Amino acid sequence: MPQQFLHDEALGPSRGAQPGDLLNHATSAFTPAASPRPSACPGLWRIVQARDGGLCRIKLPCGELRADQALAIADAAKRHTSGVIEVTNRANLQLRGVRIGEENALTGRLLDAGSGPQAPRDDHETNPIARDDIRNLMVSPLAGRDPHALFDVTALASQILSLLQDDPRFAALSPKFALMLDGGERLAMLDHPHDIWLAAVRDREDVRFAFGLAGCPPVLRTSRHAPSGAVLPHQVPALVAALLHTFLDLAAPDHSRMRDVLAAHGVTSFMEQVQTRVGFTLLDDFRVDAWRRSPANVSLRLGLHPQDSVNLSYAGAQPALGRLDFKTLEALAQLAIDARTATLRLTPWQGVIVPDIPHDNAPQVLKRLESIGLVTDAANPLARVIACAGSQGCVKGNADTKGDGLLLAARLPAGVDVHLSGCPRSCAAAHCASWTLLAVAPARYDLFRRDGSPGSGVPVARNLTIDQAADTLERLTRSSFDA
Numbered sequence: 081m082p083q084q085f086l087h088d089e090a091l092g093p094s095r096g097a098q099p100g101d102l103l104n105h106a107t108s109a110f111t112p113a114a115s116p117r118p119s120a121c122p123g124l125w126r127i128v129q130a131r132d133g134g135l136c137r138i139k140l141p142c143g144e145l146r147a148d149q150a151l152a153i154a155d156a157a158k159r160h161t162s163g164v165i166e167v168t169n170r171a172n173l174q175l176r177g178v179r180i181g182e183e184n185a186l187t188g189r190l191l192d193a194g195s196g197p198q199a200p201r202d203d204h205e206t207n208p209i210a211r212d213d214i215r216n217l218m219v220s221p222l223a224g225r226d227p228h229a230l231f232d233v234t235a236l237a238s239q240i241l242s243l244l245q246d247d248p249r250f251a252a253l254s255p256k257f258a259l260m261l262d263g264g265e266r267l268a269m270l271d272h273p274h275d276i277w278l279a280a281v282r283d284r285e286d287v288r289f290a291f292g293l294a295g296c297p298p299v300l301r302t303s304r305h306a307p308s309g310a311v312l313p314h315q316v317p318a319l320v321a322a323l324l325h326t327f328l329d330l331a332a333p334d335h336s337r338m339r340d341v342l343a344a345h346g347v348t349s350f351m352e353q354v355q356t357r358v359g360f361t362l363l364d365d366f367r368v369d370a371w372r373r374s375p376a377n378v379s380l381r382l383g384l385h386p387q388d389s390v391n392l393s394y395a396g397a398q399p400a401l402g403r404l405d406f407k408t409l410e411a412l413a414q415l416a417i418d419a420r421t422a423t424l425r426l427t428p429w430q431g432v433i434v435p436d437i438p439h440d441n442a443p444q445v446l447k448r449l450e451s452i453g454l455v456t457d458a459a460n461p462l463a464r465v466i467a468c469a470g471s472q473g474c475v476k477g478n479a480d481t482k483g484d485g486l487l488l489a490a491r492l493p494a495g496v497d498v499h500l501s502g503c504p505r506s507c508a509a510a511h512c513a514s515w516t517l518l519a520v521a522p523a524r525y526d527l528f529r530r531d532g533s534p535g536s537g538v539p540v541a542r543n544l545t546i547d548q549a550a551d552t553l554e555r556l557t558r559s560s561f562d563a
């Protein structure tokens with residue numbers, strides 16, 4: 081049966097690249113066959129049609145993007161797409177407007193640039209698409225570079241990525257199935273729910289990894305996401321394998337996410353099965369029930385910050401509404417090369433970090449980031465607005481959220497964060513933002529305020545224009561500051 085490549089933003093199956101199309105691609109190391117489960121998610125091979133053309137997602141291991149790779153991606157975008165590039169909220173890149181008939185050429189160029197899964201399993205690889213799909217491991221953009229972290233997770237992250245890619249059984253996981261590995265860095269995205277999360281915890285002189293299912297590390301005392309247990313760092317890969325195998329053992333055909341399996345079987349029963357798969361005790365003498373993670377400081381995603389106490393800084397920036405063009409990506413890559421770091425780290429705030437800059441060069445790097453049009457200051461309203469593709473790029477969009485987001489930014493009250501969503505699917509934010517404007521018609525939005533409930537929050541006003549939304553936000557936030 082042919083696969084249907086329908087993305088949330090899709091118009092229909094792409095007339096371009098299909099899983100078998102690269103069989104004859106001379107420069108590809110792979111010989112792809114059909115993915116075992118149809119998916120709506122765009123990928124390197126699965127280019128789905130959106131209103132503004134094909135959509136191709138490039139998964140970056142732990143958000144890391146080498147400068148040479150960035151140059152190659154910019155070149156591929158220039159040749160085969162409209163040139164619009166997005167940083168996603170999982171620290172990946174996606175190329176929009178892939179031209180019909182050029183999908184194979186694009187995928188081939190991206191593979192040549194090293195953007196696919198790590199080295200193929202063997203010469204007769206049959207399913208690199210699935211291996212590409214499941215590389216969903218989020219770490220802090222400062223992983224391995226934050227002296228305040230409890231644990232440098234870079235080696236563990238690499239082991240988990242290899243595990244995901246190399247066990248053929250894990251190809252059955254949904255492309256949306258996601259893991260998080262948290263070393264306790266000061267900069268971390270703690271709002272995205274993950275199917276599996278692991279977080280470093282100080283235990284006297286040692287570090288353990290608390291872990292949980294279908295949620296995120298608990299920060300508040302009242303958090304609903306208590307850890308399910310804790311293990312030693314060297315036990316993490318075996319634990320992850322056991323969790324994934326248990327998930328696949330129990331998942332019914334319509335269960336794609338951990339929450340589905342837990343709803344059917346319960347956490348206790350699930351964890352009992354996990355315990356039988358590992359040769360160590362999952363809770364041991366360390367009780368994690370009361371553990372809460374230190375809050376992250378998301379303002380560290382922008383501007384200049386010391387990376388260590390000796391000589392290095394990093395600079396954080398973001399393109400307005402998560403979008404850049406191929407020229408900006410080229411400029412970013414060149415900046416990283418000139419700064420002698422030659423690497424970039426993308427962030428789940430749809431931004432980028434230039435790491436490892438000698439202190440003396442750091443102000444110059446920040447100026448260059450600003451000169452190529454990136455936002456580097458958290459006070460800039462463009463740092464506080466996120467928006468999905470909206471009606472310009474997505475058939476489900478009720479309004480031009482990108483255009484309206486720019487209009488709103490010009491009038492946004494200080495300290496207010498807003499998410500504009502073209503429909504209730506909320507593609508641009510995996511978490512509930514402080515304020516959500518949900519499009520109901522062109523240039524018309526319902527306004528919601530986060531209140532801890534699932535979804536967009538509690539409705540506070542209906543059918544607002546952007547000017548009315550700005551006025552309402554001004555009034556509501558002023559009255560809450562005054563209170």
Ligand code: SF4
Pocket residue numbers: 088089468469470471474475476477478501502503504505506507508
């Ligand atoms: S949230 Fe936006 S991008 Fe996602 S399906 Fe709705 S309109 Fe499309």
